Amino acid sequence: xxxxxxxxxxxxxxxxxxxxxxxxxxxxxxxxxxxxxxxxxxxxxxxxxxxxxxxxxxxxxxxxxxxxxxxxxxxxxxxxxxxxxxxxxxxxxxxxxxxxxxxxxxxxxxxxxxxxxxxxxxxxxxxxxxxxxxxxxxxxxxxxxxxxxxxxxxxxxxxxxxxxxxxxxxxxxxxxxxxxxxxxxxxxxxxxxxxxxxxxxxxxxxxxxxxxxxxxxxxxxxxxxxxxxxxxxxxxxxxxxxxxxxxxxxxxxxxxxxx
Numbered sequence: 001x002x003x004x005x006x007x008x009x010x011x012x013x014x015x016x017x018x019x020x021x022x023x024x025x026x027x028x029x030x031x032x033x034x035x036x037x038x039x040x041x042x043x044x045x046x047x048x049x050x051x052x053x054x055x056x057x058x059x060x061x062x063x064x065x066x067x068x069x070x071x072x073x074x075x076x077x078x079x080x081x082x083x084x085x086x087x088x089x090x091x092x093x094x095x096x097x098x099x100x101x102x103x104x105x106x107x108x109x110x111x112x113x114x115x116x117x118x119x120x121x122x123x124x125x126x127x128x129x130x131x132x133x134x135x136x137x138x139x140x141x142x143x144x145x146x147x148x149x150x151x152x153x154x155x156x157x158x159x160x161x162x163x164x165x166x167x168x169x170x171x172x173x174x175x176x177x178x179x180x181x182x183x184x185x186x187x188x189x190x191x192x193x194x195x196x197x198x199x200x201x202x203x204x205x206x207x208x209x210x211x212x213x214x215x216x217x218x219x220x221x222x223x224x225x226x227x228x229x230x231x232x233x234x235x236x237x238x239x240x241x242x243x244x245x246x247x248x249x250x251x252x253x254x255x256x257x258x259x
Contacts, residue, residue: 010244014247018252019187021249022255026165029161029168036154040147040151043147047147050140057133061129064125067122071119075116078111082109183229186238194235200239201235208232208234211232215232223240
C-alpha cells in the first residue's frame with residue numbers, strides 16, 4: 001500500500017472520491033435495511049415486557065388462590081368453633097357463661113361472614129386478572145408473530161447484503177489508510193454534518209453536485225488542474241472535476257459489480 005506522503009494531490013482526490021463512493025454504497029445497503037433492526041429491537045423489548053407482565057399476573061393469581069384456600073380453611077375452623085361453643089351452651093351453669101359463649105359464637109359467625117366477603121372479592125379479582133392474562137397472551141402472540149416476520153425480513157436482507165457490506169467496509173478502511181489524517185478528519189466531519197453523507201462531490205453543469213450555486217470558471221479550472229484540494233464555499237464539500245469523478249465511478253462500479 002502506498003505511503004500517504006508519496007501521494008500527489010490528484011491521487012489524494014482520487015482516493016478520497018473512491019472512499020466517498022464506497023461509503024455511499026455502504027449507506028445504500030444500510031438504507032435498504034432501513035429501520036428494520038430498530039423495529040426488531042423494539043419488538044423484542046415489547047415481547048420481553050409482555051412476557052414479564054404475564055408472569056407477574058400469573059404469580060399474583062397464584063397468591064390470591066392460596067389466600068382463598070387459607071380463608072376457606074379459616075371458615076372451616078370458625079364453623080367448628082361455632083359448633084363447639086353452641087354445644088358448650090347446653091351445659092352452662094349461669095347466664096354469664098351462656099352470654100359469654102353467645103358472644104364467642106357471634107364473633108366466629110362475623111369472622112365467617114368477613115372471610116366469605118373477602119373470598120368473593122378475591123374471586124372477582126381472579127376473574128379480572130384472568131381477563132388481563134388472556135389479553136396479555138393475545139398481545140404477546142401477536143407481537144411474537146410480528147417479530148418473527150420482521151426478523152425473517154431482516155435475516156433475508158442481511159444474508160443478501162452482509163457479505164458485500166463486510167467487503168466494502170474493509171475497502172473503506174483501506175482507502176482511509178491512503179488519506180492523510182487531516183484530510184480524512186475533514187471528510188468525516190463534513191460527511192457527518194450533511195444529510196446524504198456526501199462529503200466529496202463532482203462538478204455538474206458548472207455547480208457542485210446537489211448545489212444550485214454556480215462555481216466561478218476560474219475555480220473550475222483550478223479544480224480540473226488537480227493541484228490543490230478545494231472546498232465548495234456554499235456547501236462546505238470537497239470538490240472534484242467531472243472527468244476524475246467519471247473515471248473513479250467506472251472503476252468503483254466494476255468493484256461493486258462483483259456482488
